[in-house]
Amino acid sequence: MDKHLHIVSFDVPYPADYGGVVDVFYKIKALHQLGVHIHLHCFEYGRGEQPELEKYCTEVHYYPRQEGxxxxxxxxxxxxxxxxDEELWKRLNADEHPVLFEGVHCTYGISNGAISKKNIAIRLHNTEFEYYKQLGKWESSLVRKAYMNHESRLLKRYEEKLKDHLIxxxxxxxxxxxxKLFKAxxxxxxxxxxxxxxxxxxxxKGNFILYHGNLSVAxxxxxxxxxxxxxxxxxxIPFVIAGKNPSDKLVELSHKWPHTCIVANPSETELNDLIQKAQVHILPSFTQSGIKLKLLNALFKGRHVLANDAMINGTGLENACQKANNTTEFKYHAFRLFHKEFTDDDIQIREGLLQExxxxKKNAMVLMRVLQ
Structure with a gap:
C-alpha cells in the first residue's frame, strides 16, 4: 500500500541554508527515498517557490504568511x-493521510479546531517560549526585547495546550x-x-581556531x-570569525588584534574550506535550543570542537566535544586543543556517535512508524 504524508513547513525548506530548514529538507529527501508520497505545504515570506522541491514531493503548495x-x-x-490559511486546513482535512507540522509555528489549525483528523504529529524544533526568553536577554533594542518577552509569555501558554499531541x-x-513543565x-x-x-x-593539525555562524543574528x-x-x-592564537552580514562594529573589533580576523559572507565552498582547515571549532552559545547546524557541520567536517553546555546538552553529542563553561575553561582548552593533533582514533569515535x-533512513522509518 502506498504511504502518504502531509508536511506543513514554517518556511520554504529550500535552499537548505539554515538550521531549521536543513532538518525539513533532508527529512523530505529521506522519506522520498523510502517511497513515501509527500504532500508539502510551505508558508512563504521571501524565499520564493522552489522547483527543486518538486523532485521529492507529489505536490507542493505555498501559502502567504500574514506578516506585520x-x-x-x-x-x-x-x-x-x-x-x-483556510485553504491549507481544507487540504489537510480532505483525506486520511497523516500530518507532520514542522514547528509549533504551523499549528494554528490544531489550536482553533480547524484540523479534524487525529493522525498528526508536531516536530518540535525548540522549546520556543524558552528560546524567545533567551533571545530577549541578548537584544539591545528595548522594543525588540519587549517583543521577545511578550512572545515568550504567549508561547508558554500556547505550548502547554499542545502537550497531549504526538510530539x-x-x-x-x-x-x-x-x-516536567507541561506533563507531556x-x-x-x-x-x-x-x-x-x-x-x-x-x-x-590546522593553524587557526574558527567560530562561524550567521552574524546578522543578535x-x-x-x-x-x-x-x-x-x-x-x-x-x-590565530582566530577567525566567518559568517553572513557582520556589523561594521564587529568587523572593526575583529581587526583590533593582529592574530584575529573576520571572513564576511563566505561562499559555501569557502566556509567548508575554513571548517576543514581549522584546528579547533569554538562554539559557545548563550541560548539553549534544539541542535545547531554549525555544531553538526563542525563535527562532520572539522577537527576538535570546544563548546559549552548550552550548545551541546541534550544533543547526544556530548562525548564528541570538549566542554567549557567559563572564560578560564575556554582559554585553557582552546590552547590545549590547538596544540593537540587530531587522529584517526578521534575520527572513529566521532563516526560511531554520529552514524548511530x-x-x-533509519529515522525516516521511525517517523513513518509512529505516524501510522
Missing amino acids: HKGFSLQLPYIVASRN LSLSKDDCTTYR TNIHYLPAFIPTSMVTSKTG ENEKTATWLLEKIFRDLD QFNN
Whole structure:
C-alpha cells in the first residue's frame, strides 16, 4: 500500500541554508527515498517557490504568511497567528493521510479546531517560549526585547495546550522540559535530519581556531564579540570569525588584534574550506535550543570542537566535544586543543556517535512508524 504524508513547513525548506530548514529538507529527501508520497505545504515570506522541491514531493503548495499587523493577535504568539490559511486546513482535512507540522509555528489549525483528523504529529524544533526568553536577554533594542518577552509569555501558554499531541523533538533536553513543565506524555526524541552521515574531518593539525555562524543574528554577534574580548584578546592564537552580514562594529573589533580576523559572507565552498582547515571549532552559545547546524557541520567536517553546555546538552553529542563553561575553561582548552593533533582514533569515535544517531533512513522509518 502506498504511504502518504502531509508536511506543513514554517518556511520554504529550500535552499537548505539554515538550521531549521536543513532538518525539513533532508527529512523530505529521506522519506522520498523510502517511497513515501509527500504532500508539502510551505508558508512563504521571501524565499520564493522552489522547483527543486518538486523532485521529492507529489505536490507542493505555498501559502502567504500574514506578516506585520495582519498576523498580530492578543491571544496567540505571532509565529503561530501569522501562519493561518483556510485553504491549507481544507487540504489537510480532505483525506486520511497523516500530518507532520514542522514547528509549533504551523499549528494554528490544531489550536482553533480547524484540523479534524487525529493522525498528526508536531516536530518540535525548540522549546520556543524558552528560546524567545533567551533571545530577549541578548537584544539591545528595548522594543525588540519587549517583543521577545511578550512572545515568550504567549508561547508558554500556547505550548502547554499542545502537550497531549504526538510530539517529536530535536532535542532530548526539550523532551525533558515538556515532560516536567507541561506533563507531556507523548513526546519522543527524533534526531535531526542532516546533509551527510559521512565524517570528512582531516587528521593532523590546522593553524587557526574558527567560530562561524550567521552574524546578522543578535546572539551570534554577541558570541563573536565575547570571544574576541574575553578569550582571544589575551590568547595569542590565530582566530577567525566567518559568517553572513557582520556589523561594521564587529568587523572593526575583529581587526583590533593582529592574530584575529573576520571572513564576511563566505561562499559555501569557502566556509567548508575554513571548517576543514581549522584546528579547533569554538562554539559557545548563550541560548539553549534544539541542535545547531554549525555544531553538526563542525563535527562532520572539522577537527576538535570546544563548546559549552548550552550548545551541546541534550544533543547526544556530548562525548564528541570538549566542554567549557567559563572564560578560564575556554582559554585553557582552546590552547590545549590547538596544540593537540587530531587522529584517526578521534575520527572513529566521532563516526560511531554520529552514524548511530544521525541515520536519515533509519529515522525516516521511525517517523513513518509512529505516524501510522
